[in-house]
Amino acid sequence: MISTRTIQKRFWCIGLILAGLLLTGTPAINAQTSIADEPPQFVPLGVYLSWEIPFRLSKFADIPRWEYIGKILDLCVAQHVNTLWVTNLHEPDLPQLISECEKRNLKLVVSLGSIEAKIKGRWSNDAAYYKSAVPRVIKLAGDSTALVGWVLSDEPRAEDMDTSSNCG
Numbered sequence: 829m830i831s832t833r834t835i836q837k838r839f840w841c842i843g844l845i846l847a848g849l850l851l852t853g854t855p856a857i858n859a860q861t862s863i864a865d866e867p868p869q870f871v872p873l874g875v876y877l878s879w880e881i882p883f884r885l886s887k888f889a890d891i892p893r894w895e896y897i898g899k900i901l902d903l904c905v906a907q908h909v910n911t912l913w914v915t916n917l918h919e920p921d922l923p924q925l926i927s928e929c930e931k932r933n934l935k936l937v938v939s940l941g942s943i944e945a946k947i948k949g950r951w952s953n954d955a956a957y958y959k960s961a962v963p964r965v966i967k968l969a970g971d972s973t974a975l976v977g978w979v980l981s982d983e984p985r986a987e988d989m990d991t992s993s994n995c996g
Contacts, residue, residue: 870910870935872910872911872935873908873909873910873911874909874910874911874912874913874935874937875904875909875911875912875913876913876915877900877912877913877914877915878914878915878916879914879915879916879917879918879921880916882896882897882900894924894928897925897928898928901928901929901932901934902932904932904934905932905933905934909934910933910934910935911934911935911936911937911976912929912934912935912936912937913937913938913939913979914936914937914938914939915939915979915982916939916941916982917938917939917940917941918940918941919940919941919942919965919968922938922940922965922968922969923968923969923970925938926969926970926972926974926975929974929975930972930973930974934974935974935975935976936974936975936976937975937976937977937978937979938975938977938978938979939978939979939980939981939982940965940978942961942965943958943961943962943965943978943980944980944981944982945980945981
């Protein structure tokens with residue numbers, strides 16, 4: 829069995845501090861205003877996690893994957909992380925990851941492979957793929973307050989930006 833300290837070292841090697849602010853529910857700041865009327869109610873301090881990494885490390889550590897993911901989330905909370913940005917998430921894992929984040933009062937931003945915008949062919953036929961995929965994923969996510977955002981494309985290419993900005 830691998831130690832918690834070793835897991836923590838490996839986890840922080842794959843995590844990056846999020847560089848942006850997700851001021852959900854906070855009014856937009858006027859560019860000419862220097863003092864906010866109200867402080868934000870939530871300022872994320874997060875970790876970026878590529879979803880395939882915990883699966884590989886759980887196999888290496890010989891720990892069931894959801895137990896291992898629980899340890900990662902516990903380490904996040906212990907380090908005062910309050911937001912997790914997960915890329916390459918598999919759609920069937922979304923409900924359980926939401927549940928695990930809810931247990932720890934973590935916010936979640938996800939990028940699902942099933943709605944990744946840069947995959948060729950998904951924008952054809954007036955974006956017919958997305959007209960069925962997006963409602964399916966939203967239904968799967970439910971009404972959790974842990975899920976605060978969706979990443980429609982992780983590391984999009986320049987040519988993909990023109991396509992995705994035209995989505996009706």
